[in-house]
Amino acid sequence: MALDRFFRRRRPQQQAGSDMPDLWTQCPACKESVYNRDLEANLWVCPKCNHHIRLEAGRRVEVLLDEGSFVQLSGRVHPTDPLNFQDTEAYSDRLVRAQKKTGRPDAILTGTGSILGLPVTLAVMDFAFSGGSMGSVVGEEISRAAEHAAQIGTPFVLVAASGGARMQESALSLMQMAKTTVALEGLTARGLPYVSILTDPTTGGVTASFATIADVIMAEPGALIGFAGPRVIQQTIRQSLPEGFQRAEFLLEHGMIDDVVDRRNHRNFLAGLLGVLTRRAPDALPTQQSPEQSSEQSAEAPA
Amino acid sequence: MTTPPTDLKATLLKLEARVHDLEVTARETGQNLDAAIHPLRAEVERLRTAPVPAANAPMTRWERVQLARAPGRPTAHDYTERLVTDFTELHGDRNFADDHALIGGPGRWQGRPVMLLMQQKGRDTKSRVRRRFGMSNPEGYRKAMRLMDLADKFGLPVVCLIDTPGAYPGIEAEERGQAWAIAESIQRMVRLRVPAVCAVIGEGGSGGALAIGVGNRVLIQENAWYSVISPESCAAILWRDSAQAPKAAEALKLTAPDLLELGIVEEVIPEPVGGAHLDLDAAAAALGEAVGRHLDELGKLNEQELKAQRAARFRALGAFTES
Ligand SMILES: [Zn+2]
Numbered sequence: 001m002a003l004d005r006f007f008r009r010r011r012p013q014q015q016a017g018s019d020m021p022d023l024w025t026q027c028p029a030c031k032e033s034v035y036n037r038d039l040e041a042n043l044w045v046c047p048k049c050n051h052h053i054r055l056e057a058g059r060r061v062e063v064l065l066d067e068g069s070f071v072q073l074s075g076r077v078h079p080t081d082p083l084n085f086q087d088t089e090a091y092s093d094r095l096v097r098a099q100k101k102t103g104r105p106d107a108i109l110t111g112t113g114s115i116l117g118l119p120v121t122l123a124v125m126d127f128a129f130s131g132g133s134m135g136s137v138v139g140e141e142i143s144r145a146a147e148h149a150a151q152i153g154t155p156f157v158l159v160a161a162s163g164g165a166r167m168q169e170s171a172l173s174l175m176q177m178a179k180t181t182v183a184l185e186g187l188t189a190r191g192l193p194y195v196s197i198l199t200d201p202t203t204g205g206v207t208a209s210f211a212t213i214a215d216v217i218m219a220e221p222g223a224l225i226g227f228a229g230p231r232v233i234q235q236t237i238r239q240s241l242p243e244g245f246q247r248a249e250f251l252l253e254h255g256m257i258d259d260v261v262d263r264r265n266h267r268n269f270l271a272g273l274l275g276v277l278t279r280r281a282p283d284a285l286p287t288q289q290s291p292e293q294s295s296e297q298s299a300e301a302p303a
Numbered sequence: 304m305t306t307p308p309t310d311l312k313a314t315l316l317k318l319e320a321r322v323h324d325l326e327v328t329a330r331e332t333g334q335n336l337d338a339a340i341h342p343l344r345a346e347v348e349r350l351r352t353a354p355v356p357a358a359n360a361p362m363t364r365w366e367r368v369q370l371a372r373a374p375g376r377p378t379a380h381d382y383t384e385r386l387v388t389d390f391t392e393l394h395g396d397r398n399f400a401d402d403h404a405l406i407g408g409p410g411r412w413q414g415r416p417v418m419l420l421m422q423q424k425g426r427d428t429k430s431r432v433r434r435r436f437g438m439s440n441p442e443g444y445r446k447a448m449r450l451m452d453l454a455d456k457f458g459l460p461v462v463c464l465i466d467t468p469g470a471y472p473g474i475e476a477e478e479r480g481q482a483w484a485i486a487e488s489i490q491r492m493v494r495l496r497v498p499a500v501c502a503v504i505g506e507g508g509s510g511g512a513l514a515i516g517v518g519n520r521v522l523i524q525e526n527a528w529y530s531v532i533s534p535e536s537c538a539a540i541l542w543r544d545s546a547q548a549p550k551a552a553e554a555l556k557l558t559a560p561d562l563l564e565l566g567i568v569e570e571v572i573p574e575p576v577g578g579a580h581l582d583l584d585a586a587a588a589a590l591g592e593a594v595g596r597h598l599d600e601l602g603k604l605n606e607q608e609l610k611a612q613r614a615a616r617f618r619a620l621g622a623f624t625e626s
Pocket residue numbers: 027028029030031032046047048049050051
């Protein structure tokens with residue numbers, strides 16, 4: 001699986017949404033320093049270079065849902081250490097550390113809410129928790145959220161951000177790929193839309209299961225999306241990788257995703273799309289976007 | 304492993320010759336065959352240095368991993384030659400190519416009409432290169448889905464023989480949607496209206512194995528492994544040293560008895576003492592009997608029951624607590 005890249009070379013990038021004692025953040029792409037209040041107003045998209053800074057799960061919910069509409073579903077399911085996994089550090093210790101850092105039991109946040117008045121069930125993976133890796137809890141919470149959506153009759157929206165399946169739960173993590181796929185069947189049976197939003201990074205077993213069997217697949221500009229990690233591929237073929245390889249724009253070009261959508265346009269994109277698919281009208285019509293916020297433009301913006 | 308001392312030297316010579324052979328092929332074709340060479344080299348080292356264990360000494364997890372990959376390990380073809388009649392291999396995904404690492408078609412499993420899907424590593428250097436050591440491109444999974452459509456149409460139970468280090472990690476595989484192909488194949492299996500019995504016969508490497516592993520029953524041979532990641536890759540990430548693979552193999556609990564305990568598989572299929580390669584006919588007989596028995600049991604269920612049983616089986620997998 002494609003975890004290596006993230007474990008080895010985790011960028012010294014500040015996670016948006018964590019406690020921010022500083023007044024400004026350095027953009028990891030263009031290295032410009034930007035005031036946090038400007039970044040926040042711009043949904044953590046760099047105003048200088050359009051780089052989409054990784055979002056902590058809670059902040060992602062704020063970006064997507066109508067203010068005050070979120071009702072959390074996840075949080076009662078907690079990870080265990082079924083294999084008593086020990087590498088240079090015990091898995092149980094790694095879990096405690098990630099839980100303290102993020103304030104969540106595991107790398108997933110789910111709930112219900114609305115987008116421009118349209119009810120949705122939402123699942124957001126949290127890259128800040130152990131690289132968003134998928135173990136039993138992530139699989140279970142995503143499955144429950146998808147089943148909840150089918151039960152109450154809302155579309156299901158999932159935001160992927162993950163290095164892949166979690167090694168420390170071995171085959172149990174692998175089985176979450178099949179489990180989540182089973183849980184998504186209820187949406188198909190009830191004719192409810194499932195939209196996934198692939199963000200930086202989405203790789204390994206997450207890409208090879210629930211994230212890519214959505215009815216509509218969106219991706220954030222510049223997001224790394226693939227099955228094998230770039231380093232693994234490079235080691236196998238011993239050639240340098242093509243420019244833009246495995247980036248959202250590359251996948252759009254190869255026909256693998258429906259569109260690359262600027263984060264500042266996600267709510268309007270989803271409201272327009274889900275409104276048509278469910279034959280409902282959003283509260284407010286999507287507002288006119290400025291040219292640099294249209295999906296076509298963002299697809300051409302530098303990653 | 305239980306190589307008798309008298310055979311040790313012969314085995315070593317054979318292995319060394321094979322390593323050399325692969326290295327020459329790698330040089331001449333420019334292909335990176337490290338995936339095949341490294342385990343062989345490790346095995347040569349192990350045989351050279353390790354004291355020969357007693358014939359019935361318990362194997363470590365790492366020893367089992369090496370046995371599952373050993374050059375003499377029977378491949379899917381070795382079994383189907385003994386168990387399947389009237390096999391018609393059907394080629395291609397009707398879209399881009401024919402994948403040689405994942406093959407299939409209709410045949411009779413000890414007399415029972417089935418749709419066979421199997422990962423095939425190849426039996427000599429040339430066929431191993433052609434079959435990419437059992438590592439499929441997306442076309443392999445898309446062909447599998449096409450054959451599952453046929454299985455549903457003709458009411459043929461699906462039998463999957465799993466033996467892959469993983470899906471192929473290449474530029475073209477990514478361009479053509481490796482992840483998409485695996486995800487869709489998993490979904491296609493969830494939706495099968497016919498029985499599906501899967502057996503891991505060597506390596507069950509990650510998503511590339513699970514893509515044809517969503518069965519009503521999942522079986523594993525005694526010395527096969529099935530894991531979210533190979534021990535080498537796991538060691539490279541967590542220990543930052545792929546030489547720690549033996550430790551990673553222990554931690555991953557990837558052997559047949561481990562998987563039975565975790566509820567990942569229904570049954571461990573016994574192998575002849577020392578491994579399937581030492582008595583191919585006996586190994587095939589045990590595999591044939593186990594798969595056949597599960598096919599017969601599942602034959603009593605109707606379409607809805609089969610789908611519901613398969614869904615419930617996978618929906619229940621995972622370990623967590625609830626507050
Ligand atoms: Zn920037």
